[in-house]
Amino acid sequence: xxxxxxxxxxxxxxxxxxxxxxxxxxxxxxxxxxxxxxxxxxxxxxxxxxxxxxxxxxxxxxxxxxxxxxxxxxxxxxxxxxxxxxxxxxxxxxxxxxxxxxxxxxxxxxxxxxxxxxxxxxxxxxxxxxxxxxxxx
Numbered sequence: 001x002x003x004x005x006x007x008x009x010x011x012x013x014x015x016x017x018x019x020x021x022x023x024x025x026x027x028x029x030x031x032x033x034x035x036x037x038x039x040x041x042x043x044x045x046x047x048x049x050x051x052x053x054x055x056x057x058x059x060x061x062x063x064x065x066x067x068x069x070x071x072x073x074x075x076x077x078x079x080x081x082x083x084x085x086x087x088x089x090x091x092x093x094x095x096x097x098x099x100x101x102x103x104x105x106x107x108x109x110x111x112x113x114x115x116x117x118x119x120x121x122x123x124x125x126x127x128x129x130x131x132x133x134x135x136x137x
Contacts, residue, residue, distance in 0.1 A: 017100040018132075020078070023108050025093040029118025035086050038069045040114070045082060048110030049073060052103070054080075080107065091115065 034040060042061065049056060055076030062070050072081040080095040093111065097103035112120065 016098045019101050020096060020098040021101050021103045022096040023094070023104045023122065025108065025120060025122045027091045027093060027112065027115060027117035027120055028089065030089050030091060030115050032086065032089070034115050035084050035089060035091065036067065038063055038071075041069060041082065041084070041091075042071055044111050044114035045071060045073070045080065045107070047114075048107035049075070049080065051110055052106040054097070054107065077103065080104075082111075091117070 038061070046056070054073075056073055057076055058074040060072050060074075064070070067084075067086040069084045070081070071083075072079060075097070077099050078096040080093075082094075083092045085091070093108065095104040095107060
């Protein structure tokens with residue numbers, strides 16, 4: 001499945017956007033009943049990816065003892081991962097997509113709406129993979 005921002009050359013080879021998007025976030029103040037519910041976290045992230053029409057190629061997760069959860073999805077467009085810190089009521093969230101500079105925000109917003117943090121500290125990056133591409137300032 002190709003996103004409208006991606007295209008193929010004359011031979012049918014996939015061509016990535018010259019600029020990707022990375023969103024790295026820490027979500028603070030998440031209620032215990034949410035941050036300790038790995039099924040809810042898994043479903044919330046997967047639903048967000050489907051909503052944004054990402055291609056899920058694989059996944060890995062791990063429940064730490066006595067607490068904590070890590071989840072990663074390998075995407076046709078790159079990856080997304082979360083890691084919980086129940087002792088601090090926080091989740092680290094990171095997504096990278098090669099489809100274009102606006103990707104990942106629908107997934108991120110969907111996840112945030114489900115986990116309901118009290119505070120969000122966000123950094124998003126435009127990742128230029130083509131050295132000939134000039135970013136407008």
